[in-house]
Amino acid sequence: MGAAGIGGGTVNLYSWLSQFFGDPDRRHGPDSIVHRVGEHLLFSGEALGWALLLAVPLGLLLGYTGKAAGLVTALSGAARALPTLGLVTLAVLLAGVGDTAVLVPLVALAAPVLLVAACEGVRSTDPDLRDAARGIGLTHRQVLWQVCIPWALPALLAGLRTAAVQVIATATVASYVGLGGLGSYVVGGLATRDFAQTIGGALLVVLLAVATQLLFALLIRYALPAGLRRARD
Amino acid sequence: MIRFDGAAKRHPDGTLAVEGLDLTVPAGRTTVLVGPSGCGKTTILRMVNRMVEPTAGRVLLDGTDVAQLDAAKLRRGIGYVIQQAGLFPHRRVIDNVATVPYLLGWDRKRARTRASELLELVGLPPETARRYPFQLSGGQQQRVGVARALAADPPLLLMDEPFSAVDPVVRSGLQDELLRLQAELNKTVLFVTHDIEEAVRLGDQIVVLREHGRIAQVADPATLLAAPADEQVAAFLGRDRGLRGLALRPAEGIVLLAANTPLDGWTLAVDQEGRPTGWQRSAETIRQVAVFRPGLDTLRTALDSAVLSPARVAVAVDHAGRVIGLAPRAAVLDALDAAGPDTAAGITATGVADGR
Known part of the structure; x- marks a missing residue:
């Protein structure tokens, strides 16, 4: 297509965007925005789901027992330093091109955040409250479910928000191994020097991430039980 | 009835919290453990519901060693009130009060009906039921704590400095309320405080403790004030104990003059x-x-x-x-x-x- 190269600032940005969003391919077919957003959300959701499954139960348990809390924080810090693109490459080498290649690095990105959130959330439960709960006859399991997890909910939701935004932003790498998502605009555009596509795709990733952020802000504001929302204001 | 039979607690680091305690807490009356901070009174109280396990000796509840009972089951049968109330922040007041009935498997309706009765019993207005703990004052939270402890109608109440965190006026009101409740319910109450005034006010039996849970004196309030066992207990009781002892005697047998008698011109x-x-x-x-x-x-x-x-x-x-x-x-x-x-x-x- 006719993008003549880089230069011209805002005028070009505007024309690129109108060119990108005006293209009929963006409305129908496998390269349409709806389809690409769907792919993107599917990967992100899948990755978050695995991360939740792996990290949250472990985090809750470690937080409740108070064991290895320092280790959790240290490990998570280390895990955050892992380069995502490197992990994708590694996963492709080990598992071949496919869902796994994308899921592994995304899960590796989200899991430490969730682990720390769950662990710290539970660990921060008011000791007097835990003591009272034990003292009136709750078992450990009941204290965890009925006291510590509700207490940790705000921290958990905040962690989930961070993880979701990061995963959605990073799921762009999926297209490196040909699995679509919004990254295909960005990567495909770069490959064909179609900067309209690249810029449009990048904008969509940003919008999706911001929308996620807003969604969680609403969730944290309105979905928590009143006692939790206000008790620590 | 609770009997401490040489009950002792040594911390893992070797320090001694309570050395062999022998004490009987009579049924249906209020026994107050009082002493300076660090004397082991809270540890003694917590041995009863196995929040602390004695390292030597036994605690017998109606003749049964509590160590032989399932801890959670034991605790559900004992009311427990602590200083910071310890209410569940995410549950409404009514469900906080109904916690133990829920644990015991009562159905929701019966548990909530019972909880409403208790809110009334401890002097909280019905609209409190729908509130969350953070919406209540400290004194109200403590009342909810007492209601929660009483919900399953346990014969025994453990109260660990329950009124220490509220201001003196509210505390006095809560003490009156406890006296009124106790006159009505006749529970076996084991109450811990560092406040000798509170002990004298609430206790049928007062146990004055020294460090390491050693008993300095066990007596009813009037005897304690009138005849402290030694200098240390007398010092702990503080000044004016003779006058304060008057608060334990009814104003009876006072010969009255006619109301319209003029006195000194007044x-x-x-x-x-x-x-x-x-x-x-x-x-x-x-x-x-x-x-x-x-x-x-x-x-x-x-x-x-x-x-x-x-x-x-x-x-x-x-x-x-x-x-x-x-x-x-x-x-x-x-x-x-x-x-x-x-x-x-x-x-x-x-x-x-x-x-x-």
């Missing part, structure tokens, strides 16, 4: 109902009149009334506040003499268990 003015409105002497008027109710109030209140009156007489009123007579200071002191020279003749010395 007369007591009353309204149409016969309630006192002030003291008058020619142009002088004093509007505040301190009164006492014979039989209902204590000798301390009677003496207070006499001391505060410009006419040097205590003003006796009936339950409706109508004047029934005047008692000169000497008459109040005569009643004190009549009650006996020594410790607790005015009231029977009950609840003295181990008498050491």
